[in-house]
Amino acid sequence: MRVAVGSENPVKVAATERALPDASAEPVDVASGVPEQPCGRDQTITGARNRAAAALEATGAELGVGIEGGVAHVEATEGLFLIMWAAVTDGDRWGVGGGPSLRLPAPVAARVEDGDELGPVMDDLLDTENVAERQGAAGVLTGERIDRESSLVHAVASAAGPFVTDRY
Template identity: 75%
Template structure:
């Protein structure tokens, strides 16, 4: 089986490889069709679906995978959260799955709510570059108990369910 992932981000590619072991995974840069910083579940899921569909149509892969990280306010938990969603398609069927949701610290949430992107905000606060291509905000905000890759593996595996089992 060949799987095309709609991103060249090494963390997203490795997460897809972990969710689809013994499978050829081909990264391809595609547009998500949503803002660089998706806001809310709907926009984040739409970005993941757009990436999966574009990855599939632009390759001769069997499945297309899209992964999108976003931010969303959660009223019941009184805060802004980092959210992660993935989509998988074979062109006819779709699967979607989510990774963990992590509450953003107030100083980060304020900047994100004001319109900044999470990755650059984290880079600025940590005085570094490329956090999104390494441990991600997930790693920083959990003291490295999880990292971005492991969080995204769960989203991709959840989205892949309809293609990995006959339970759907």
């Protein structure tokens, strides 16, 4: 099965390949249609859906996959959280699924709430580059117990449910 991934980020492509091991993943640079740093569940899911639809349209693959990381406040708790959502479509049907949510440390959250993007904030704090294309904030904030790729695998696998089982 040919699957178009709405990103050229190698972590997102690898997560899709792990979630859909029988698929051939084709990265496609597409716009999310949301701010670079999506805020809230709605914006983050919309970005994932937009990426999936645009990737499918650009390639004619069997499925389009969109993955979006964002930040959100979560009811019943304090702080700002990193959130991850994925969307999968065949052009008619949709699947949407989320990955883990991790509370951001207060200094990181403050910078993100002031308008900075999470990836560059993490790069700055760690004095590195492209943490989003390696372990991601998820890896850094969990002491490598999880990483960005494994977090995104769960989001993509959850979104792919309608396409890998007849339960829907």
